[in-house]
Amino acid sequence: MRFENTDVWGFKGALRGMRNPKNSWDRSDTVFEPTLVIGENDMKLATSLIRAGSEHRKFLRQIFVSVDITAPLYWWKEFDTYKVGTTANSTSTMHKLASKPITLDCFEVDDLDSDIIWDIHTTTPTDFVTNLVGDLEYLRQKYLETGDKKYWKELVRWLPESWLQTRTVTMTYENLLSIGKQRRNHKLNEWSGKDDATKPNMIAWMRTLPYAQEFIFYDEVAE
DSSP states (O other): OEEEEEEEEOHHHHHHHTTGGGTOGGGOOOBOSSSOBOOHHHHHHHHHHHHHOTTTOGGGGGOEEEEEEEEEHHHHHHHGGGOTTOEEEEOOHHHHTTSSOOOGGGBOOTTOOHHHHHHHOSSOHHHHHHHHHHHHHHHHHHHHHHOOHHHHHHHHHTOOTTBEEEEEEEEEHHHHHHHHHHHTTOSSHHHHOSSOTTSOOHHHHHTTSTTHHHHTSGGGSOO
């Protein structure tokens, strides 16, 4: 799993807008250049609105994050729960699956449990994985050689859920707050890093964002 090309924007407009209801712009004390430093007055108001609930923290929906995420298909199926308020452009499995060799690097195998493979197969774990990848590469090459869609269809049919796909995703801090609440202790390591915090995961990446502790993981901070 990888997180690349992270871009965050919208703080200036969001913090200005959160003061509109009470016309309290003169109390704003945030510095935006050259580095964002949220002032004490703005932080106090922001955290108060966040804790008051989604109807009050509308400014979080105006702070945007764009990132390229490379993750296995089984993780993307769960991420699609958060389609409301998010946008994603993905690399195309349908159009580009046959465009490059299929190797082990195309799959998520960082936490592969060889003991489980031993339990269900008489062959060695290495042979099992090698044969699977080799069979998929054979189907890809046969499709390129013949142009016959029957090989492409079988390639798509037997492509494992561990296949890595890259999507450019745009979200808001409100989306990320929901993800943080719901997936922080998820059993899938790609979400929470619960089994191995050293490996890239969604929650760990979220914690690297500006003011993530105060705005996204606010419930971990004492009032």
